[in-house]
Amino acid sequence: SQKIEQNSEALNIQEGKTATLTCNYTNYSPAYLQWYRQDPGRGPVFLLLIRENEKEKRKERLKVTFDTTLKQSLFHITASQPADSATYLCALPARNNAGNMLTFGGGTRLMVKP
Amino acid sequence: DVKVTQSSRYLVKRTGEKVFLECVQDMDHENMFWYRQDPGLGLRLIYFSYDVKMKEKGDIPEGYSVSREKKERFSLILESASTNQTSMYLCASSRTGLGTRGEQYFGPGTRLTVT
Numbered sequence: 379s380q381k382i383e384q385n386s387e388a389l390n391i392q393e394g395k396t397a398t399l400t401c402n403y404t405n406y407s408p409a410y411l412q413w414y415r416q417d418p419g420r421g422p423v424f425l426l427l428i429r430e431n432e433k434e435k436r437k438e439r440l441k442v443t444f445d446t447t448l449k450q451s452l453f454h455i456t457a458s459q460p461a462d463s464a465t466y467l468c469a470l471p472a473r474n475n476a477g478n479m480l481t482f483g484g485g486t487r488l489m490v491k492p
Numbered sequence: 493d494v495k496v497t498q499s500s501r502y503l504v505k506r507t508g509e510k511v512f513l514e515c516v517q518d519m520d521h522e523n524m525f526w527y528r529q530d531p532g533l534g535l536r537l538i539y540f541s542y543d544v545k546m547k548e549k550g551d552i553p554e555g556y557s558v559s560r561e562k563k564e565r566f567s568l569i570l571e572s573a574s575t576n577q578t579s580m581y582l583c584a585s586s587r588t589g590l591g592t593r594g595e596q597y598f599g600p601g602t603r604l605t606v607t
Contacts, residue, residue: 386532412595421496421582421598422535467535471594478523478542478586478594479550484534 381405382483384468390489391458399453399486401468408470411444411451416465416485425466426453458490495519496599498583504605511570513602515583522588524566525596526550526558528579535582541566542588573606580604 383402414422428435428444441454465485472479499514526538537550539558559567584596
């Protein structure tokens with residue numbers, strides 16, 4: 379099965395700086411990778427999907443890259459704000475051609491200080 | 493907007509009790525999921541259903557069963573609750589088909605405590 383690694387230590391940054399979170403995976407190469415945001419006591423919320431043939435995807439202040447050679451995705455938040463403080467999870471298809479099941483990383487907690 | 497609702501936000505049960513967690517989605521999604529989330533262990537899939545009465549085991553199905561009698565409703569059953577089932581339980585749904593992104597929509601979660 380897929381194994382996903384995200385930095386379990388919290389990332390603390392100053393407001394206005396760019397936050398960069400890392401997602402590394404092993405085993406097979408997925409057809410896509412997703413990023414979610416989770417606030418304390420709430421369910422995750424889908425943010426972005428990037429496909430294996432896409433190097434980069436942007437949505438407002440968010441940017442995701444996908445390097446299938448390194449088996450890594452980077453998630454960037456530019457001009458970060460305290461409201462961006464949350465845990466960010468990456469997710470990949472659980473098994474090759476398994477349809478809709480996802481395997482989630484453990485998440486990285488981001489703290490943006492004013 | 494997709495809405496996924498769960499029957500309780502907080503639940504306290506005793507060891508050995510039968511526990512039902514209910515999940516309802518209002519967007520006619522084919523797929524529904526039950527996860528548990530524990531500190532340091534992340535989100536782990538318990539069961540997945542891709543159609544009415546259809547189910548697949550996830551990574552940690554032991555001690556759980558599920559029921560999907562209607563498309564919009566997916567129930568998680570703890571036949572005999574144990575203290576190691578104390579956790580946050582999250583339900584999710586997603587659509588199948590071309591043009592979908594496969595993203596999952598989550599409910600608010602049920603924090604279950606078994607004493």
